[in-house]
Amino acid sequence: SQTIHQWPATLVQPVGSPLSLECTVEGTSNPNLYWYRQAAGRGLQLLFYSVGIGQISSEVPQNLSASRPQDRQFILSSKKLLLSDSGFYLCACQRELQETQYFGPGTRLLVL
Amino acid sequence: SQQGEEDPQALSIQEGENATMNCSYKTSINNLQWYRQNSGRGLVHLILIRSNEREKHSGRLRVTLDTSKKSSSLLITASRAADTASYFCATDAAAGNKLTFGGGTRVLVKP
Numbered sequence: 001s002q003t004i005h006q007w008p009a010t011l012v013q014p015v016g017s018p019l020s021l022e023c024t025v026e027g028t029s030n031p032n033l034y035w036y037r038q039a040a041g042r043g044l045q046l047l048f049y050s051v052g053i054g055q056i057s058s059e060v061p062q063n064l065s066a067s068r069p070q071d072r073q074f075i076l077s078s079k080k081l082l083l084s085d086s087g088f089y090l091c092a093c094q095r096e097l098q099e100t101q102y103f104g105p106g107t108r109l110l111v112l
Numbered sequence: 113s114q115q116g117e118e119d120p121q122a123l124s125i126q127e128g129e130n131a132t133m134n135c136s137y138k139t140s141i142n143n144l145q146w147y148r149q150n151s152g153r154g155l156v157h158l159i160l161i162r163s164n165e166r167e168k169h170s171g172r173l174r175v176t177l178d179t180s181k182k183s184s185s186l187l188i189t190a191s192r193a194a195d196t197a198s199y200f201c202a203t204d205a206a207a208g209n210k211l212t213f214g215g216g217t218r219v220l221v222k223p
Contacts, residue, residue: 004154032209043200043215044155051209059210090154099143099204101211103154 002027004104006091012110019064019078021107023091026072031093033074034101035066038088050074086111118201118217126222131188133217135201136181142204144177144184145211149198158186158199193223 003026013019025031032051036044046059048066056066063082067075074091088108092101119134135144143162147155161168161177161184168175174187188195198218202211 034210036213041218044213046210046212049210088152092155094209100145100157100160101155101202102157105154106152108152 002031002093002095002102004091004093004102006089006104006107008107009105010108010110012112013081015083015111016080019076019081019085019109021076021089021091021109023074023076023104024072025074025093028072028093028095030071030096032096033068034092034094035074035076036090036092038090038106040088044090048076081111083111085109118199118214120217121215122218122220124220124222125191127191127193129191129221131191131195131219131221133186133199133219135184135186135214137184137201137203137212137214138182139203139205141179144175145202145204146173146175146184146186147200147202147213149200149216151197155200188219191219191221193221195219196221 005024034049035047038044050056050068053068064078088106090106091104094101117136125131141163143160145160146158148158149155159170159173159175161175172189177184198216200213200216202213
């Protein structure tokens with residue numbers, strides 16, 4: 001079965017600083033990969049998804065970008081963080097021909 | 113706006129009681145899924161029901177789907193303190209590849 005790793009677990013960053021969150025997947029090949037953001041006590045907002053290396057779809061205009069340099073690596077980035085970028089960031093994967101998603105443990109980002 | 117909306121937003125019950133939560137959605141779907149999230153953790157898939165199914169069971173979980181009303185319910189029977197979590201419905205629309213999550217129901221099971 002697949003395992004999704006995310007790091008760091010917690011991050012405190014000043015406004016205007018850059019961001020790089022990494023997600024790696026084990027146990028499956030050619031998965032769909034997803035980045036979600038969750039505000040406190042709320043549901044998940046899909047930010048980006050990828051169906052293959054170098055293929056990124058953005059769901060909402062924002063201060064963030066995503067990249068998929070390898071099949072099982074998905075990176076969320078920002079050049080300059082905003083206060084509104086604070087939240088809980090979750091990476092998920094969906095195996096080929098399957099319909100359910102598997103989530104990583106998440107990264108809690110606080111922008112001050 | 114979100115595709116799925118859960119009701120109630122929060123639920124507090126005693127151990128042993130049943131917990132029922134509902135999800136409404138707006139567009140046609142291929143399937144509807146329920147996920148669970150413990151505080152500060154990732155989501156875990158619980159159960160999937162397809163658009164041509166009306167009811168599904170998995171252990172103490174029972175899910176119903178009414179496509180005419182665009183709604184689903186999740187029932188947890190004989191709840192345990194360990195069932196304390198947030199529960200989310202997610203819909204897989206006809207376009208595929210993406211899930212749209214609702215705002216969740218926070219369930220507290222008191223021992």
